[in-house]
Amino acid sequence: MILKKYLLTAAALAALPALAPTVALAQEAAAEATAPAAVPTDVVFILNSVLFLVGGFLVFWMAAGFAMLEAGLVRGKNVTMQLTKNVVLFSLASIFYWLIGYNLMYPLGDWAIEGWLSGLFPSWGVLEAVGVTADKVDDYSYASTGSDFFFQLMFAAATASIVSGTLAERIKLWPFLLFTIVLTSIIYPLQASWKWGGGWLDAMGFQDFAGSTVVHSVGGWAALTGAIILGPRLGKYKDGRTVPMPGSNLALATLGTFILWLGWFGFNGGSQLAMGSIGDVADISRIFANTNAAAAGGAVAAVILTQLLYKKPDLTMILNGALAGLVSITAEPLNPSLGLATVIGMAGGTLVVFAVPMLDKLRIDDVVGAIPVHLVAGIWGTLVVPLSNPDASFMVQITGIVSVGVFVTVCSAVLWLVLKAVTGIRVSEEAEINGLDMAELGMEAYPEFSKG
Numbered sequence: 446m447i448l449k450k451y452l453l454t455a456a457a458l459a460a461l462p463a464l465a466p467t468v469a470l471a472q473e474a475a476a477e478a479t480a481p482a483a484v485p486t487d488v489v490f491i492l493n494s495v496l497f498l499v500g501g502f503l504v505f506w507m508a509a510g511f512a513m514l515e516a517g518l519v520r521g522k523n524v525t526m527q528l529t530k531n532v533v534l535f536s537l538a539s540i541f542y543w544l545i546g547y548n549l550m551y552p553l554g555d556w557a558i559e560g561w562l563s564g565l566f567p568s569w570g571v572l573e574a575v576g577v578t579a580d581k582v583d584d585y586s587y588a589s590t591g592s593d594f595f596f597q598l599m600f601a602a603a604t605a606s607i608v609s610g611t612l613a614e615r616i617k618l619w620p621f622l623l624f625t626i627v628l629t630s631i632i633y634p635l636q637a638s639w640k641w642g643g644g645w646l647d648a649m650g651f652q653d654f655a656g657s658t659v660v661h662s663v664g665g666w667a668a669l670t671g672a673i674i675l676g677p678r679l680g681k682y683k684d685g686r687t688v689p690m691p692g693s694n695l696a697l698a699t700l701g702t703f704i705l706w707l708g709w710f711g712f713n714g715g716s717q718l719a720m721g722s723i724g725d726v727a728d729i730s731r732i733f734a735n736t737n738a739a740a741a742g743g744a745v746a747a748v749i750l751t752q753l754l755y756k757k758p759d760l761t762m763i764l765n766g767a768l769a770g771l772v773s774i775t776a777e778p779l780n781p782s783l784g785l786a787t788v789i790g791m792a793g794g795t796l797v798v799f800a801v802p803m804l805d806k807l808r809i810d811d812v813v814g815a816i817p818v819h820l821v822a823g824i825w826g827t828l829v830v831p832l833s834n835p836d837a838s839f840m841v842q843i844t845g846i847v848s849v850g851v852f853v854t855v856c857s858a859v860l861w862l863v864l865k866a867v868t869g870i871r872v873s874e875e876a877e878i879n880g881l882d883m884a885e886l887g888m889e890a891y892p893e894f895s896k897g
Contacts, residue, residue, distance in 0.1 A: 464605035467555055473697050487579055488538040489721030491586060496729070497592035499713020503708045504599035508535050510704030511606035515613060516890070517698025518761065518813045522880025523614045524693055524890035530609050530618065534625045538602035541630035546601055548593055550634035551642050588718075596715055600637075600660050601629045603712075607664025610813030615678050615877050618885050620870045624671070624860055632856045633663055636849050651845035652837040655716035657776035658849050665820025666853040669809070674861045675870060677810030679877050687805040690812075693891075695760055702764040706740055709771045713778040732778045736771065739778075739790030743770020746794035754798070762801070765814045766794030773826035780833035790827055 484492075512531035516524045572591045573582055583590065605625045612621065637659050639646040652661050680688055692698060713736045719725045747766025751759040770790025774781070781789065798815035809816070827846050831837040864870050871877075876884030883889060 464845060469614050484721050489577075489719075490582070492720040493588035493718070494592040496715055496717070496720040497596040499586055500711035501592070501599050503711025504596070504603065504609075504715070505708075507599075507603055507705050507708030508606060510701045510706075510708055511603075511609065512701070513697045513704060514701030514764070515610040515813055517694040517696065517701060518610070518614045520593065520690060520880070521693040521891050521894065522882055522889070523887055524882065525886055526618065526881040527609065527613055528890070529886060530621060531606060533622060534609060535602045537622060537625050538605055538629040539598060541603045541626050542598050542634070543594070545630040546634035547597065549631065550597065552638065564668040600656060600712075601633050604633050604660050604664040604667075607661065607815050607819045608668045608671060611668035611811045611815045612675055613812040614881065615871055616671075616675055617868070617870055617872055618881075620864045620868050623864060623868075624667075627860055628667060628857075632667070632853060632860075633660075636663060636852050640845070646845050646848070646891075647676075649688060649844065650836060650838065650841050652830045652834055652842065653776050653845065654778060655713045655775045655825060657772055657823040658846055661772045661775065661819040662823035662827070662846070662849060663853050665816050665818075665823055666850050667857040668811070669816050669820060670854050670857040671861050672811055672816070674858065677808055678755035678812070679874060681810050682805070682808050687802075692761070698761065698764060701881045702767055705768060706737075706771065709736055709740070713775055717779070728779055733785035734783060735775055735781055736779045738765045738783050738786040739770040739774035739793070741770070742787035742790030743767050743773070743794030743797075746770075746791040747798055750798045761814070762798055765797045765801075765818050768818045769793035769797040769822035772792050772822040775823075776826040777830040777834050777837075782833075786835060789826065792829075793825055796821050796825055813865070844855045 510532060512528055515527040515531065519527050572594070573589055573630070573771055580739030587593075605628055608628070609621070626749055638644045640651055641647070641658055678690065681690065682688070710733050714729045714732045717725060717729050717732060720729065744763050744767035747763045747769075748758045751757070751762045770793045773789050774786055778786070797814065797817040800821045801811075801814055804816060811817070824846055827842055828839070830842055831839050861870065872881060872884060880889075
């Protein structure tokens with residue numbers, strides 16, 4: 446028995462050298478199976494393009510959110526006007542951002558005024574050819590030109606939507622639309638090129654991931670300038686007090702807020718600009734979670750504060766608190782933890798609750814609260830980027846905020862004043878009292894009800 450065990454052991458030892466190559470091959474196969482495979486260039490191109498397209502149509506859906514929010518927060522006699530403005534401003538932005546704005550925002554060649562001039566108007570073949578093949582695609586590893594243009598266009602249109610709500614119930618339709626054309630084709634693209642077009646703010650290290658300043662504060666500055674020049678609605682301020690002018694449909698306003706909340710996942714998530722790797726998809730997931738956390742934080746802060754200050758929660762403040770949280774996280778939705786994202790959003794919601802009455806004390810009439818949401822929260826969100834992003838500095842962030850603010854305010858003021866002198870921008874007193882729906886459009890949103 447002992448001899449048999451000895452012989453078996455000896456045979457096993459003798460066989461080990463022969464088994465070694467087999468074991469090594471198995472280990473190599475296992476290592477290859479666990480190692481991340483390189484993603485083919487065509488797959489990266491496809492995934493990046495899909496991200497832009499999905500993100501783009503989510504941001505497009507925000508146009509519906511703005512329309513519903515504004516329709517709900519204006520009085521019944523002005524609802525049709527707000528709906529008309531939102532449909533037409535998006536359509537004009539689509540045409541003029543293509544015609545002028547896109548090439549201003551992304552100058553051809555080196556970033557310089559020469560690039561702007563050489564690329565002012567599009568070559569008529571800006572999109573890839575029908576059925577294009579890989580060898581004919583520019584920037585093959587990035588994304589399709591069509592998807593990039595579509596995504597960026599949505600941001601330009603969103604900027605104009607911000608202005609629409611602030612100036613509601615007393616501005617003429619056509620001067621507003623003329624302002625929209627210039628805003629989306631020239632003012633917005635020029636300042637956006639400073640950061641997203643590789644311009645001087647980008648070279649300084651200014652950080653604005655998805656546009657707290659580049660998009661939201663731009664709309665806020667334009668709206669603030671317009672509100673000051675246009676003046677408040679008739680009867681809004683009497684004998685040192687603010688007269689409430691309740692909106693026509695808070696259900697619509699709530700629907701609009703949820704639509705905007707949904708669209709913001711495309712707004713911030715799509716701004717990752719890449720989906721061709723595990724890291725990119727993980728980052729997009731993180732952005733979604735942080736975006737939602739900030740919105741929730743803004744809404745909760747608003748409901749608590751209005752309960753404490755006014756003894757009852759204020760739905761309109763809660764809606765704007767959620768939107769302020771979204772704007773606040775837009776400058777840096779990737780790096781914060783969920784906890785910090787919630788706190789950033791709560792601070793944005795808090796700012797809205799205090800900014801709304803502050804504007805009323807200054808007799809600046811903002812019908813839907815767009816200035817507190819998009820300008821005040823936009824500034825806040827841009828300022829706090831260095832808390833989570835080590836590449837950002839407070840001085841550079843302040844420089845970006847101030848430079849964009851000065852540029853947009855000056856340009857908007859000049860344009861508003863020119864329009865006021867040439868065409869007039871405010872409807873007559875009679876038209877304002879009767880409502881813009883009938884005075885400007887000849888139709889009502891709710892014809893079966895009495896005018897609100």
